[in-house]
Amino acid sequence: MPISFDEQKQIFKLDTDRTTYLIGIGPGGLLGHIYYGPKLNHACGMDMLRADEYPYPPSVTPRDKISFVDYYLFEFPTGGVGDFRPTCLEVRNARGQRGCELVYDSYAIESGKPRLEGLPCSFPGEDDAVQTLYLNLKDEVLGLTVTLLYSAFPRENIITRSVMLANTGMENGGETLHIGRVLSACLDVDQDGQNGYELITLPGAWGRERHVQRSAVRRGRQSVFSLRGESSHQYQPFAALVRHDTNEEQGEAIGLSFVYSGNFLAETEWSQMDQIRLVMGIHPDGFDWELRPGESFDAPEVVLSYSAEGTGQMTRQFHDFFRGHMIRSPYLHRDRPILINNWEATYFDFNTERLLTLAREAKSAGIEMLVMDDGWFGDRKDDFRSLGDWFVNEEKLPGGLSYLVEEVNRIGLKFGIWFEPEMVSPDSEIFRAHPDWALQLCGRKPSCGRMQLVLDITRQEVRDCIMDQLLSILHSANIEYVKWDMNRSLTDVGNLVLPSDRQGELLHRYVLALYEMQERLVTEFPELLLENCSSGGARFDAGELYYSPQIWTSDDTDAIERLRIQEGTAMVFPLSSMGAHVSICPNEQVGRSTPFKTRGDVAMSGTFGYELDIAKLTAEERTQIPGQVADYHRFHGIVADGDYYRLSSWSDSDPFDCWMSVRKDRSEALLTFVQVLGRPNFRSRIIKLRGLDPEARYAVERDGAAEGERSGEELLCCGLRFPNRGDFTSTQVYLKRI
Template sequence: MSIAYHESTKTFHLTNGQISYIMKVLPNGALGQLYFGKAIRDRESFDHLLEMKHRPMSSWVFEGNKLFSLEHTRQEYPSYGSTDYRHPAVQILQPNGSQITDFVVQSHSVTPGKPALEGLPATYCESGSEAETLTVRLRDELLGVSLDLNYTLFADRPALARSARLVNEGDLDLHLTHAMSLCLDLPDRDYEFVHFSGAWSRERWMKVRRLEQGNISYVKWDMNRSISEPFSEALPPDRQGELFHRYILGVYRLYERLTASFPHVLFESCSSGGGRFDPGMLYYAPQCWASDDSDAVERLKIQYGTSYCYPISSIGAHVSAVPNHQVKRITPLATRANVAHFGTFGYELDLNKLTAEEREQVRQQIAFMKEYREVLQFGDFYRLRSPFDGNFTSWMAVSGDKKTALVGWYRTLSETNGSCRRVKLQGLDPELCYQVDGGGTHYGDELMNLGLVTTDSGAGECQPGERPICDFDSHIFVLKA
């Protein structure tokens, strides 16, 4: 059993041969979490576990240092108001209405055994040799509040007991609105939440669900919502909660002035991770940039999901350069266009860097969009096959008179000797006969009930004269009655 502190790196390592718990003092003085798991060998520095990257649309703690943001840093006991927009472990309401805190590590001590928690049930030891307790003291100097974080390491059990104690050592009347016994900031993974719910005679029924990232407490517009230390001198303490609401009302007022002054200008807002793709913004800006991730394969999921709530005409979608800026993937120019066609459509690349053949493709893609814009952006849109369910994605748009339809078909990875495939269409007139480009004529009821044949050279082995397939392949089928 060992509780080690390395002064040179300000790192704590608690280990008993079964588990290791490692944390360190962060550049801003807060306490950061590095590792919790099976026991590992001690060393002077575990700084390689503090992975700091420049992540777009984040706030930084220090001016000019784009690597250190608390939002993307695992912390032992995160507080409210400084570059971290997640739920805090502690929140303190102050007389002026502010809830901002800044707890900085001051000192630490190690004692044998486990101190009792006065007035509370808790784990305990019968002798000092059964456990050791590390107490790390942090302090908010402005408020005069001390925070003791206690970590008890048991000698022969793979367990760590934790508790937190806050002490108001200053003169301010403070209201503790939120305080957790502990916070475990987990690394990005796929987790399952196991919940034992029930009632009388139906006790502890196990329910399991996946934990997924939400997008509720992190909403902003072009960095304008990255407001740290939110506080307004213009508002009294009991109205400080109005600050963010008033800010958004200001954004709306600005949009109102711009759209009134320039009624012929098309304004496009920016979704910034999806958090602000909302009807409020669409009232002023009828289209919204769906995501900074413009990779065609990623956009299948992004645009498919967005289409559940918003019309295709509002989804900003472009053909971008390859390798893609975000994921470095190289996708065919045709597929990039075939995805972007089911959106506002545009280009964000240097045309001078395209080959003569690619420039000709661009001319054809633009002509295609001009010919079918009304169907693509203002027709009825149907989701046929979800990109979240497998290797294939399909969707389609049908004109108001049902005489023209465009079916987008996409395959993420190529296959050899694959299955013969069809996709069942929707929204057609069952009585109309449709000419399918390269696929003969078929009545609407056949296409909806039997399906459109999408089999290509991926079924079997590609033969001379057949169109070769590739990864990230796609095709738009044009149907005309």
Template sequence: MSIIFDSHNNTFHLQGKNTSYIFQVIRGGYLAHLYWGHKIRNYNMSNPLSFIDRGFCANPFADDRKFSLDTIPQEYTTYGNGDFRIPTYEIQLENGSTITNLTYVSHKIFKGKPALNGLPSVYTLSDDEAETLEVTLEDDIAGVRAMLLYTVFNDFNVITRSVIFENIGCENINLLRALSASVDFRDDDFQLITLYGSHTNEKNICRRNIVPGIQMVDSARGASSPQQAPFLALVRNNTTETTGEVYSFNFVYSGNFTGQVEVDQYKNTRVAMGINPFQFNWMLEPGKCFQTPEVVMTYSSNGLDEMSQEYHKLYTTRLCRGSFKNKPRPILINNWEATYFDFNAEKLKDIIKSAKDLGIELFVLDDGWFGKRDNDLSSLGDWFVDKKKLPNGLEDIASYANILGMEFGLWFEPEMISQDSELYRNHPDWCIHTPNRDPIVGRNQLVLDLSRHDVCDYLIESIADILSKNNITYVKWDMNRHMTHIGSSALEPSRQREVPHRYILGLYHIMETLVSRFPNVLFESCSSGGGRFDAGMLYYMPQTWTSDNTDAICRLKIQYGTSLLYPPITMGAHISTCPNHQVGRITPLETRGHVAMSGNLGYELDLTKLTDEEKLLIKGQISKYKEIRNTIQFGRFHRILSPFEGNETAWNFISKDEKEVVAFYFKTLSEPATSITTLKLKGLDPNRNYINLDTSEIFGGDELIHVGITLPRIKKDFISLMFHFKSLDDY
């Protein structure tokens, strides 16, 4: 059994692969958190709660000054009953009161994991893989029921959590706050790791000591955002890549979120995560339910690498779906940085012909193929072909690629609308807006109101029409605008604060419909690059354009930070021209190749302008990537040297059978009087012997792990090295 209920002590013990999570029903039906950490066989109340008479603490039981919700570690918390820390939920009744008191009523334990209505979530292929605990809490006075859902997996150190709220009363209620998970720790000996950034500078790693009070990551932009990722981890001060404890939280959601850490007056630490309560409200009518998105919680006793391995394996096998989940991803050429909006059919065919000669497998036509799209001032929403640029339509370009043995892909930005478009002229009310105010534009565009069913239906049918009439095997789904003047003409005034969440529900509905209708299309999500790189999107689209920044040196940090949560197979990584269009840097083509080969390899430059030397080098990159692709995309990824800590970066990949190893080393700037660098690989089978395919040298796996490789001194900036080993027994 994975979940054990001790009726004598009223404790729940959830057991994963190597983790235990324990809480208890205590006096008054409150849920008290007892333990989360390394797996234990049995729990015999070795750390019972301590009840102390604390000053300024309110007491729900008048006869007991030692019992206060302000001092008890809890599971799911409210405000107003004496706990002054971060509340997990808040409900407003029709009388204006926001006081509720949800307490334990019952529970049930069952095999498997239920799907979440209208939301992405981790899943199981068999009910034997996991067990779920559903704990029911009720407040009869308020007429509210909450079902807390916990799922624990046999083969992962993972617990997923979400909540279903139900109105069991006779009056409307308003959810003002509905977070998905809360965990109370009994100490504050932690550092906090988060991922922050901006457009073209995503997924930077921040590690800092937690302090008394609240520290928070969040987004109120309508998307999970490049500014802060919906993730946080508490780690011990001595935690490294391979040692120390990690408690991590990742939100499977693509909209507004919050992740909060509070250290209270007694050095207890509370973590809470869910939909951002800022500007949030959800009116719940009698008999109706509200499902919160899911939080994926992992525990590691062996550092950040083990945490990442849990997320990588879970997300590739039990979050990503569809036929492409286990298929090698194609090497592509995207025309964006080659042509931008300035292209015609002949120019595209020239690029396709050059790509075929180099061994590229997929041509992707980016922005500018529709409406009258000669710049970013017009035509978003008008999903019909610009016959001025493409007189014979998309079929002409797709057929040309197919005849040469290549596939054809297409860019869309479905969620946006230009004011200069037929769609806007016909349906000005279809954009997100507020009455009597001129709209604020971003990138010369507005956001379509996906909280409306008619807008969702239009997008589904217009995109489906393009996909069904052309041999398209890949879609790049872009989103380049956050929400302002948030409102919907289709919703009553009392429901206007529901728009951001309803938008995300509409987006998920659109994507679910399209990926189901077109199972042979590989969908890649994009939001000006990594602006919506989150677990919610991966449920529908198994890879993401990691950043609009294609500079290889910048990409070292971006891809390294992204790898904390997401495996390389989910990361789109392209080789672009020099000087780089984002930062102006000139980087060797070999280095650009090694960085891009560390994800899903692609090219984004004008192939028709390459020198013979560049063509030869790119042919070699493509040939090599095809040779190592399965190991890069389906193997294990290990970080070795961090670009956030110095001038060097390194990582390596191990095939599933541990018979192939691919390692990359990068040095940003040349330095005088440098020490000799030894690169120690990770994850190899110590009992195997491996041959270096470039030098024919043979080393034991244990030698490569513990002794390492001495790297040559190279007096150049922006250098990279690649090492390719195979098991000697299979060579």
């Protein structure tokens, strides 16, 4: 079985097919981290914790407890008792004093995987040998029980971690505790001076999200975080420790991905004792959770992926795990309908006839769904008004939504719609009726972003009002897709209902409320295709994948900019989760013009769709759409369910970009090559492929033209040639085993 306990050694061993994770019960019941790496047949000993070295543990001598605690390899470090490195838990008692010290109490090993209250979390497959370890730790002084949960997913080589807190002080009368910091995972490792660890993160901004950044771990602390109320454009709730010599194909990599859509912190410290600590969880700034006697608190989940075969294997493990154990949608393995969104074609200036004209043009080109974006409701003439008024504007749409949808369906297209349920315009009927329903600080005028405020969805009456309107719209017509948008960060985070000593709960309660709303939506409409969006990619995180199988990757639809954005996103998330569309040129975000084929090839490594006015395309561009539609359906299974290999990276200063997807049985593969910039006096490029069967023979097809046969061995060891001419050009190579 994946999880075992050696009573003699006092070591817990968590195994996957290729990895082992070891936890030891150290002296005095201090839980220590021993090992995370390649699979071990037998657990190493407790000596890895160095508890027999000076300064000795407090259970041996109380002389230097502080020195011992400040270098011990803790599995779950706490604050206030001597560990000055980043901690996972800080607790304040009724007197306002901070300090917590946890000792081991008991354990349990169970088959399967528990749910986390109100939170998205991974789940076992039907035939999986998934097991969960519960480690119960106690602070008798506080009356606090902390349960560490570890679930081992053998086939995907994934370990998940989460934390449950319980105020069990009722037996002694009990006191209310305040949790000022509760992070979900800690990883303590030794820094090796010759081949030490580096840090990979995915920073960015609006329009250039999730660029891969690799840097040396420095002495002191480094962090990535969000304080914006969402996982954010600026940082991704992901971090990886990799060895200096690690690349895509070789070397150690340990990736952590946080299953959460709000404020987060991922922090490393290279300590005085040449140890590296990496912690991850809810950001403590602005967080203060009241835990009364008898109450409990569940912290979100962290997903750990260890690879001894480079960052590529780490990535493929994440992909397999999220596909198999996080995404619940029935669309997971289905071809997604190829949609056209009217936003860049019409913005707010549309009516029923204009949408139907777009639908007819789309149908004639082979597109399968029309999505009506912002502007269909209330008095929504521009982005200054009417958010929150979720009723159809029949001046724009005579006959209402049911008539429009029926006509679109009659043309032969499916229909989708845009909502922004969490936001409200000051100039709206709902805000005039309920000005207290927006997040706000007493005595201050709340700040607008995109001329909108944030609804306080932590209040049940606000959630119910918005969701009742949204669900009524969906019941009124045959709507098969929803784009759930959120176009600003959270500010003025004040609530007019919670007491003053519980305002620190508001940001986390907001995320829980979001999850409740989306759970209600997908429960009432289980066949709905939901796509999350947040002003582009500001909420592209594992938490949202639990509700929607795809997320809008970025508002930047330029094919060349998308190379970096999609590379960084794909380091963690499956290609099938990346919303990607073909848009007009010159591109509206950067002003660049790229060939229509390149735009299609890049978008095909995502969900694929169109964001343009077909009538404004050239005749040549328009004739390419049916072929792109056919290619998407032909290749979608390879891209969506296959193994992803990064062959070259423009973000690494290469003048070209190249990646491929390979079916699990290695029978088919799709390679995409983008010549970003041509260079003078250079010959053709040779790209060695990966993931193929070296014993097989493959038929090679380049941009639809047959190119003969090659052995898998030849493709892996010798490669394929690609020309070094032109800017922004692309090539697709399809391989089929024969």
